[in-house]
Amino acid sequence: MFIALLCLPFAAAIASWFIPTDAPRRLVLLTVAGGELLLALSCWIIPPISFNEEIFQLDAMGKLVLTLTTLLFFVASVYAVGYFRSETAGVRKDFQQGLHFSNAPEATFTACLLLFLTSAVLVAITRHFGLLWVGIETTTLVSAPLIYFHRHRRSLEATWKYLLICSVGIALALIGNVLLDISVHTQERPASSMSVDALILNAGNIYPGWFKAAFVFLFIGYGTKMGVAPMHTWLPDAHSEAPSLVSALLSGALLNCAFLGIFRLFQISTAVGFGEFASSLLLAFGFLSMLVAAMFIVGQGDFKRMLAYSSVEHMGILLIALGSGMEAARGGVLHMINHSLAKAALFLLAGNILAKYNTKSGHDVTGLAKTLPFTGPLWLAGIFAIAGFPPFGLFISEYSVLQGILRQGNFWPALLYLALLGIIFVGMITPILHMCQGKTPPGIRPARTENLFLTVPSFCLMLLVLSLGIMMPEWFGEALDLAAALAFKP
Amino acid sequence: MSGVPFFSSMGWLHVILGFIVLTDLSLLAAEHRRVCIRLIALQGMLLGALPLLMHTGETAIYPWVVAAIFFGTKGILLPWLLWRTMKQLPFSAMRPYVGSTVCVLIGLCGFMLSLWLAGRLGLTFNALFSQVFPTSFTTIFAGLLLIVTQRTALNQIFGYLVLENGIYLLNVPMIQYENLWLELSILLDILVGIFVMGIAVLHIYRVFESTDVDRFAVLRD
Numbered sequence: 001m002f003i004a005l006l007c008l009p010f011a012a013a014i015a016s017w018f019i020p021t022d023a024p025r026r027l028v029l030l031t032v033a034g035g036e037l038l039l040a041l042s043c044w045i046i047p048p049i050s051f052n053e054e055i056f057q058l059d060a061m062g063k064l065v066l067t068l069t070t071l072l073f074f075v076a077s078v079y080a081v082g083y084f085r086s087e088t089a090g091v092r093k094d095f096q097q098g099l100h101f102s103n104a105p106e107a108t109f110t111a112c113l114l115l116f117l118t119s120a121v122l123v124a125i126t127r128h129f130g131l132l133w134v135g136i137e138t139t140t141l142v143s144a145p146l147i148y149f150h151r152h153r154r155s156l157e158a159t160w161k162y163l164l165i166c167s168v169g170i171a172l173a174l175i176g177n178v179l180l181d182i183s184v185h186t187q188e189r190p191a192s193s194m195s196v197d198a199l200i201l202n203a204g205n206i207y208p209g210w211f212k213a214a215f216v217f218l219f220i221g222y223g224t225k226m227g228v229a230p231m232h233t234w235l236p237d238a239h240s241e242a243p244s245l246v247s248a249l250l251s252g253a254l255l256n257c258a259f260l261g262i263f264r265l266f267q268i269s270t271a272v273g274f275g276e277f278a279s280s281l282l283l284a285f286g287f288l289s290m291l292v293a294a295m296f297i298v299g300q301g302d303f304k305r306m307l308a309y310s311s312v313e314h315m316g317i318l319l320i321a322l323g324s325g326m327e328a329a330r331g332g333v334l335h336m337i338n339h340s341l342a343k344a345a346l347f348l349l350a351g352n353i354l355a356k357y358n359t360k361s362g363h364d365v366t367g368l369a370k371t372l373p374f375t376g377p378l379w380l381a382g383i384f385a386i387a388g389f390p391p392f393g394l395f396i397s398e399y400s401v402l403q404g405i406l407r408q409g410n411f412w413p414a415l416l417y418l419a420l421l422g423i424i425f426v427g428m429i430t431p432i433l434h435m436c437q438g439k440t441p442p443g444i445r446p447a448r449t450e451n452l453f454l455t456v457p458s459f460c461l462m463l464l465v466l467s468l469g470i471m472m473p474e475w476f477g478e479a480l481d482l483a484a485a486l487a488f489k490p
Numbered sequence: 491m492s493g494v495p496f497f498s499s500m501g502w503l504h505v506i507l508g509f510i511v512l513t514d515l516s517l518l519a520a521e522h523r524r525v526c527i528r529l530i531a532l533q534g535m536l537l538g539a540l541p542l543l544m545h546t547g548e549t550a551i552y553p554w555v556v557a558a559i560f561f562g563t564k565g566i567l568l569p570w571l572l573w574r575t576m577k578q579l580p581f582s583a584m585r586p587y588v589g590s591t592v593c594v595l596i597g598l599c600g601f602m603l604s605l606w607l608a609g610r611l612g613l614t615f616n617a618l619f620s621q622v623f624p625t626s627f628t629t630i631f632a633g634l635l636l637i638v639t640q641r642t643a644l645n646q647i648f649g650y651l652v653l654e655n656g657i658y659l660l661n662v663p664m665i666q667y668e669n670l671w672l673e674l675s676i677l678l679d680i681l682v683g684i685f686v687m688g689i690a691v692l693h694i695y696r697v698f699e700s701t702d703v704d705r706f707a708v709l710r711d
Contacts, residue, residue: 097708134675141679141686148693156697157706160690164646167683168637171653174676175630178661182619209611237709296711305711 001048002056005039005066005121008032013114017107026081029110033070033077036117040070055195057127060482061333065260066124068337072252072344073117075457076245079348080113082453083245086355094152095358101152109149115142116249123257129194132264133170133177136225136257140166143254147242158234158241165234166225173221173261176214180268183210196267203272211274218265219281226258228285228319229292232312236296239308240360244351247304251311252344256336259318266322266487275488282323283413289316290420298427303362303435304350306428307343310386313424314339320417321401322487328404330484335397338465339386342394345461346382349375352454353435357444362431366438371446374455376436378462383432385465387425393468499543506536506543507625510659511601514632517652518593521584526648527572533629533655534564541665544618556665556673563677564658568651568684575644575688579695586639593639600631618663629656642701643691647684654680 012032019025043058043066050057058066084106091102103109119138126132140163148159181194184202193199224231239247262282269278293313300306314335321332352375357365369376385392398421405414440446513533520526538561541553586593604627608620633653637646661673691701698705 131675134679137679137683141682144686144690148690151693151697153697154708156690156693157709160643160694160703160706161709163687163690164637164650167650167687168634168653171650171657174657175660178657178664181661181664182614182616207612207614210614213611236711241709300711 001039001043001046002051002058002125005036005125006118008035008039009114009117009121013111013118016110016114019107022084022106025107025110026084029077029080029113032114033074033117036121037070037074040067043067055128055131056125058125059127059486060479061260061263061486062124062127064333064337064479064483065256066121068256068340069117069120069124069253072249072340073113073120075344075461076249076348077113078453079245079248079351079457080110082451083243083351086451086454094150094154096360097153099152101150104145104149104151108145112142112145113249116146116254120253120257123260127196127264129177129180129196129199129264132261133174136173136222136261137167137170139254139257140170140225143246143250146246146249147238149243149246150241155241158237162234162238165231169221169224169231171221172217172224176216176218176221179210179214179217183207183214184272196264199268200271206272208274211272212277215265215269215274215278215281219262219285222258222261222265223285226255226262226315227289227312228315229289229312232289232292232315235312236305236308239311239347240302240304244304244347244354247307247350248344248347251307251347252340255311255315256340259315259336262319263322263487270488279323282319286316286319286321286323287413287416287420289313289319290417290424294420294423294427297424300427300431301363302360303353303365303431304347304360306362306431307346307350307386310424310428311339311343313420314343314386317398317401320413321404324401324405324410324413325408326404326484326488327407328401329487330480331397331400331404333480333483334468335394335401338393338397338468341461341468342382342385342392342465345458345465346379346386348454348458348461349379349382352450353379356447357441362435364441365435367440367446368436371440371444372450373447374450374459378455378458380432380436381462382458383428385462387428388421389425391466391469393465396469396472503540503543503621506540507622510536510625511628514601514629514652515594515597517648518597518632518635519590521590523576523582523584523644523648526584526645527569527576530572530648530651530655531565531569533652534566534569535561537655537658537662538562538565540659540662544662544665553665559674560658560677563681564655568681571684571688572644572647572651575691578692579644579701582642582701584645585641586645587641588639593635596635597628597632600635601628604628604631616663616666619660622659622662626656626660629653629659632656641704643687643694643703644701646703647687647691650687651684 009032012028016025016028043063048058091100094101119135123132123135144159144163147162148155184199184206227235266278269275289312293309296309297306318332318336321328356372385394388394388398402414513529517529538557541556604624608623630653633649633656636649640646695701
């Protein structure tokens with residue numbers, strides 16, 4: 001099963017480089033994305049057998065991340081078909097700077113998309129720290145060309161910042177890996193085994209100084225990739241300049257990969273008796289991320305950058321949840337899923353708005369509900385969902401996190417959490433209401449219908465976010481319990 | 491170093507570690523890209539030789555294979571990639587934000603800090619880690635310093651490569667456990683990383699007609 005999960009997208013990536021025409025290549029992309037999703041879903045029915053101890057092993061958290069990644073990739077692939085068709089070939093004018101640019105070859109883009117899927121799947125199915133690092137680093141390398149699909153100055157600037165900042169961040173995580181290995185290095189432990197279980201098995205013989213250093217480096221490294229403030233600087237640029245389907249994957253799938261790295265680190269920390277040290281760091285950076293996000297969301301004119309800063313906020317919530325005990329962590333895992341679904345839907349919709357209005361400025365977009373009859377209402381619903389409004393799933397998960405914080409007796413952090421959520425809610429809703437109301441600007445013709453490839457994916461994702469808020473299946477609740485329990489009782 | 495015979499493995503190890511610190515400081519003082527690439531190649535070769543001095547495992551051929559791979563990649567292949575990229579760009583002197591004297595002084599402070607940190611962290615099961623730690627962290631520090639003080643994208647790659655060299659050095663004592671697959675995966679990732687960055691630098695030059703990162707000023711809040 002693991003081999004199939006990795007080989008299918010990898011082989012398709014290689015093949016897509018050599019397929020000369022667009023239609024068969026797009027068919028390959030859709031087929032592989034669908035096949036990969038089916039493989040991931042089948043893991044819920046037939047649990048795959050572990051391969052070589054924990055090099056490949058699917059635990060509850062890995063299973064959730066794997067399913068979420070493949071689902072988002074499938075949805076993004078459906079969107080990609082409509083997106084490729086709507087893109088004008090050849091050189092054209094950049095609406096923002098007025099300079100001419102062209103797109104990267106579609107074959108390269110498709111291949112990189114599939115390689116991105118391969119690396120994200122690798123991150124989800126391994127419990128080995130070394131391989132986890134390899135997977136996360138590979139996601140950086142293969143997603144850089146995706147950000148630079150539109151070959152203009154802004155996307156190149158964003159790509160370079162992304163590549164350099166994330167590579168340095170991941171290099172710091174590599175230092176953390178080496179220090180972690182050293183900190184749990186004894187005669188008894190199997191040589192160089194960096195799997196979660198092997199590290200926990202040797203928890204009694206830890207070198208505390210080395211372990212703390214390892215934690216700090218790993219946290220900063222994966223935190224950079226996750227967009228945790230103050231290491232988040234690459235995120236607004238990359239998310240706003242990448243094509244919308246790439247932004248959806250970056251925000252919905254890539255950030256989760258980095259979060260999984262931090263989750264695994266937290267697993268080890270609690271097992272070796274450094275849970276309190278880890279929690280305090282997670283809480284500090286979690287609140288800082290929410291604060292930074294709130295500062296930049298309020299008054300943000302660029303709606304894609306606003307979504308990017310919203311990702312910084314939600315990554316902060318995930319850290320707070322993980323650092324606030326079992327109950328909040330369960331809410332955090334649910335929040336990871338809700339955020340990925342809602343944010344991916346919003347980025348895809350942002351792409352539709354951008355294509356219609358030729359601007360990323362929220363001030364210049366008006367009458368959205370009339371101009372784009374499907375995108376407009378979905379966009380409004382999506383923003384309410386991501387801001388934590390009931391009955392969407394994010395309300396439930398944010399509320400669970402709050403309950404978890406209060407159960408720990410942390411009244412002031414709970415109050416701060418609520419205040420920041422409130423500020424961000426107002427900061428997001430105000431410009432979006434402006435975008436949806438009013439008249440369509442002159443020169444833009446309202447559309448009667450929209451391309452189904454570009455709207456149905458977001459609709460399905462929003463439906464899932466709504467379902468998770470209204471009724472959660474029992475089996476899904478159990479999966480959340482199991483995943484959250486991993487962080488505290490490995 | 492007292493008590494270690496000069497021509498023993500440990501003696502040679504200390505000599506190489508000393509030379510690596512010297513290459514770090516020279517890199518911080520370098521004023522031309524060509525010099526930088528040569529120093530990176532020299533550092534890569536020195537690092538490539540380390541597995542021969544640290545291996546105490548059972549397989550005699552193993553350290554030679556590892557040394558050949560790392561010597562070839564870090565000492566020859568990666569510098570060659572950088573050289574090739576540099577040749578496609580116009581001549582440009584290094585123009586760091588901070589002067590070379592100040593950079594070297596900060597580098598020396600980094601070395602002192604690494605020595606202090608090594609003392610604070612204490613000994614581990616394998617004493618070699620404590621021995622390589624100060625040099626490794628000095629190299630990591632020098633790499634980070636190069637990234638943040640350099641004005642052009644290509645010179646920032648030099649810093650990234652030096653940073654990776656420092657991390658590799660920290661991991662070299664693991665050679666004893668003969669677990670090559672992971673090291674090779676990491677090396678491959680770094681190789682691809684440098685390759686992708688090299689391509690990005692050429693694109694930056696074509697689009698901006700310069701590799702100066704000061705020109706990146708559009709994406710702001």
